Amino acid sequence: MPEQSPLQLTFSSNQLLQDLCGRHDAHLQLIEDNLGVQLVTRGNQLAIFGPAPQAGQAKQVLEDLYELLKNGVAISPSQVEAALRLTDGVLDNSMRSADLLSGSTVIATPQLKLMPRSVTQHRYVSALQKNTLVFGTGPAGTGKTYLAVAQAVSMLVGRQVSRIILTRPVLEAGERLGFLPGTFEEKIDPYLRPLFDALDDTLGRERWAKMRESGQIEIAPLAYMRGRTIKDSIMLLDEAQNTTPTQMKMFLTRLGENSRMFVTGDPAQSDLPPLRTPNGYVPQPNGLKDAIETLDGLRDIEIVRFRESDVVRHPLVSTIVTAYAERERQLNFKLGE
Known part of the structure; x- marks a missing residue:
């Protein structure tokens, strides 16, 4: 040949x-x-x-x-x-x-410019720039939280909004905040470390710390959002798969004039405890999955779904995520036999 x-x-x-x-x-x-x-x-x-x-x-x-x-x-x-x-x-x-x-999907922040690193990231950034409510769902390492923080920072420094509010449900430790030692900030901050890392990269630690002191960046657990109407802000809910449908509805209805919402999470990785029923324990519905099923297709709402192939961390991360997803599919198949 x-x-x-x-x-x-x-x-x-x-x-x-x-x-x-x-x-x-x-x-x-x-x-x-x-x-x-x-x-x-x-x-x-x-x-x-x-x-x-x-x-x-x-x-x-x-x-x-x-x-x-x-x-x-x-x-x-x-x-x-x-x-x-x-x-x-x-x-x-x-x-x-x-x-x-x-193209227009470059996110400009004071510390760096971010470009999409996959086709899905391109769709996601475009959605963040154009829509009032955006859901980014999928496995870890796809950039959904990092890009949402970067877009929020870009809009804040560009004076499109006057404030960023970062929130997430506090579940991982299996403890209530009131029983954890330390000040409010010392209690909540460990749960928000991924968001802080993104702020460090896009704003610089000293600058965003000052913005937090001035109220331009607000950090609060999800429970503290009840009863508020949030205006002229970007509201970012991370780890949304750990909300209940009631909590998710409460968050989504906080939206006020000239505000936007970015919601990120993986519906397949909920840490919500199972519900006890007369027939035993059953998985508790998670608010992220419920919201997507309820709101998909509505005007000014975009749902961007990332896959294992969109992982942009170390190449081995994509392999690990894919292996776990395949194992879960096999287990679910056996349970359904």
Whole structure:
């Protein structure tokens, strides 16, 4: 079988080609490792050796990344990984990964600019920017909470709202806040660590601490939301799978003038205790799943569902999440026999 001819790319700027390749060709190495191709540069040309489908995907990734460089967007290994992920998801779509990475879905915060790293993230960020109520559901590591915090920060510093309110149900410790030692902040803060990490990255610790003192950023357990009408704010409910349907309805009806709500969680991972019935214990309905079933399809409400393939942490995390999901499916199948 004759050896397949390589795909040839020619770039107009040697400097941008160097940026495309990365330091010590690190970006090219990422593409080679992910797609099983070989990339060879010579002058302002780049040859792609490998099977036609993978070579075609490498060509699209390289062209899209070069287009970003031409538009003044710096390229890092994370951008290369994002382009690989996006290209894989939109190969048969009219929208290119360059469009997804450099378009209106970029979230600008004081500390950094965030770009979608999967097709689902692109849909999610677009929904956060356009809709009053957005649900982001799916497994850990997909960026649903991090991106929601970043979008809230972007809107706050852009003066689209005057306040961010962060909340989540306090269930994990199996204790009531009143019985935990310390001040209110010392009691609630450990449960909100993932939100704090996102604030550190997008605002800087010192700045968001001052904003918390001034009331621009408010942190409260879900129970403290009852009876309030929240105006001119972004309200973010994290770990929403640990709400009851009654708690979820209470939260959703706090929405006031010029406010938005971002709700994140994984309906499959509820920590709610089971309900005792005459026939034994049964799973307690969770408010996130109930709300999605009730509100899906309504105007100005968007539900974005992430999958195991959308995990953007260490590649092993996606493998772990997929393995657990498959094991749960097998167990459920056996129970249904």
